[in-house]
Amino acid sequence: MKKKSLKVLLCSTLLAMALTVSACGEKDAGKDSAEVSSEKETQQEQEEKEVEKEESEPVKLEDAEPITEKFPDIKSYVESDLVQEQLDAQLSSLGDSGMSMEVLGEDNKLIYRYTMDGIVKTDALTEQLQSAMDGQADTFKNVASSLKLAVEVENPVVVVEYIDMNGEVILSAEYTTE
Known part of the structure; x- marks a missing residue:
């Protein structure tokens, strides 16, 4: 019992x-710290590229991501x-x-x-x-x-x-x- x-x-x-x-x-649950760190670096690089792109192009309303x-x-x-x-x-x-x-x-x-x-x-x-x-x-x-x-x-x-x-x-x- x-x-x-x-x-x-x-x-x-x-x-x-x-x-x-x-x-x-x-x-990130279940991933080791190296995987999480690598993914975060990749994500940060992508975000930097997106910022550069946003600065050079006007943002269209239909392209905006939904706000959670x-x-x-x-x-x-x-x-x-x-x-x-x-x-x-x-x-x-x-x-x-x-x-x-x-x-x-x-x-x-x-x-x-x-x-x-x-x-x-x-x-x-x-x-x-x-x-x-x-x-x-x-x-x-x-x-x-x-x-x-x-x-x-x-x-x-x-x-x-x-x-x-x-x-x-x-x-x-x-x-x-x-």
């Missing part, structure tokens, strides 16, 4: 990190095509893990709700999950911080909820930026 609940927590933590990092546009803006709220962020694509990919990887997951946006909260199939709330399970969650607090605080880059919300909160098979909350925790 202990290994299963810790495995579930680990999977959920990895899913939370993957969702936030990928949805916020992090494109932050989502107005967390619900819009969660419901966006970008996040939904990431969710579909991540949720399919849960497979037969013994849990299902929902990601919701309400007010200033990004909610990760995990329902654990075939598990009933016990004091021992709650303590176990609490201990494991305490060890992951920084991860979820970082997720809350990264939300500021994607959403027009001043004080984003990440909520992690574990629900047993009967719909009873096993554990719920909130994480904010510090």
